[in-house]
Amino acid sequence: MKSGMDFLSCLHQDLSLKIFMSLEDPSDLVRISAVSRSWRHFVITHGLCKDLCLRLFPQLSKVDHVNEPTGAIKGPAEAGSSTSRECEVSEREHRVFAFLARGCLSFGLRECISKAIIASSTDNYPEESIVNTLEPRDRVGRRASYWSSKGQKNPAVPETLTYKLVADLCVITEINLRPFQAYFQFGYPIYSAKSVRFRMGYIKSSMKNLVNESFQGSGDDKFVWTYTSQEFPMAQENRLQNFKLPEPVLCIGGILQIELLGRVQRQDMDGLFYICVSNVQVVGRALSPPFGVQILEPSDKFVLEALSYSQPTAPEWPSPAPATTLQMRVRDLEQIVNILRGNVANVVEYGYGFDFDDEESDEEEEEEEGVDIE
Incomplete structure (x- = not known):
């Protein structure tokens, strides 16, 4: 193969499509679309970013069309490319779905x-x-x-x-x-x-x-x-x-x-x-805020809107901590004290909504190390 030859021109279109569709990381699709004009044209015309999003989230099958911010930056005109409406729609879908796929996997939990x-x-x-x-x-x-x-x-x-x-x-x-x-x-x-x-x-x-x-x-x-x-x-x-x-x-x-x-x-x-x-x-x-939706009733389809192309920052969600052994023992101790005080009848009488002490303020907060059982 000659140096610099594009392998897409040597393969059947279906085989090239199968190779590109095996990519599951949206970043890879973005990278290959930047290799050359022919590769970018191939990715866009076959809607590979949209296809990836549909594979990740079947709920997107109800997308009627996509919108993006007014004045969104568009790529330079490509040699021999069409200026038809279909081409503009493909370009827009490529940008929106490429950013959506990245956001679905990388925005903070x-x-x-x-x-x-x-x-x-x-x-x-x-x-x-x-x-x-x-x-x-x-x-x-x-x-x-x-x-x-x-x-x-x-x-x-x-x-x-x-x-x-x-x-x-x-x-x-x-x-x-x-x-x-x-x-x-x-x-x-x-x-x-x-x-x-x-x-x-x-x-x-x-x-x-x-x-x-x-x-x-x-x-x-x-x-x-x-x-x-x-x-x-x-x-x-x-x-x-x-x-x-x-x-x-x-x-x-x-x-x-x-x-x-x-x-x-x-x-x-x-x-x-x-x-x-x-x-x-x-x-x-x-x-x-990067994305929004407009529900189109009664069709149950929706418009996917890219409101901006800036990625938000959010802290990672921490793993929830279970109740400590100390907290459980303090709770048991509190129940024992109530029993010793003869409050069992009251506990059953009041049921779910029982307040241990109606005369004390509900604004009093417990400390993690224990509770006041006096």
Whole structure:
């Protein structure tokens, strides 16, 4: 082969395409498109960056078209290239999908919940609100912090918790849940679910002003789901349980719903089954502000918008730390003291919402090293 000969000109187009499509790193596609004009033309005309994004995230199959910032820098005119609309669309898609693929893999991991939206039911609102699940501790001051469902005679009745994420486009990698252990009830029961499942999507435009936490409901008529996960078994254990998705998922629309399937714990006081959650964490990569979406209803397609080509910086998400042995022993000691004081009857009477000392301020915070049991 002569020095400097382009091997693309020596291979059949299908073989060249197969070679280039074997690349799975978006940086490699960007590099090969910079080798020569012919290589760049090959990458763009065959939509290799878009194809890579679709392989990584099948949810992008609903992209209707892409937009980019006004005045985005375009490459120099290529010899013999067409100036047709199709060529301009291919160039634009190449830039947008190349940056999207890089962002989906390289933007910093972070906590992705923005706020709690709605729970399918709440036992005592607002004391046992879904908002409490955003607090990593199971107690704030002297008050327990958790969400509780309403009680049910049938343990098969499911519940849902729905959250707004920090961006309309997020790549979600894992969800962490901690069931609540009622340390103020006899036997320290743990009100977990049997299993969990996750759904991602967006709010219907007609419901955006109606969905809020005080409005109870499953949300099936308020949201459109673009992804539903497999079912994950949940342990009846007082710890932050990690549910890692088999593959990262692109959440289009910024809504995540947790389905809590099946009940395992009956409350002695009323004989009903409950599900209680102490903390929820969603870990992933937020693709805003560089990217946005416009949902095209009722087609369920969307416009992918590149709002800028600057990469945001975000701190890496730390691994969640489980409760220390000291914290667990202090909690047990506190329960023993309550029993010695004769507070067992009160514990059962007040149930989930029991406040250890109503006369003391809830603003008093616990120290990590222990709690005040006087």
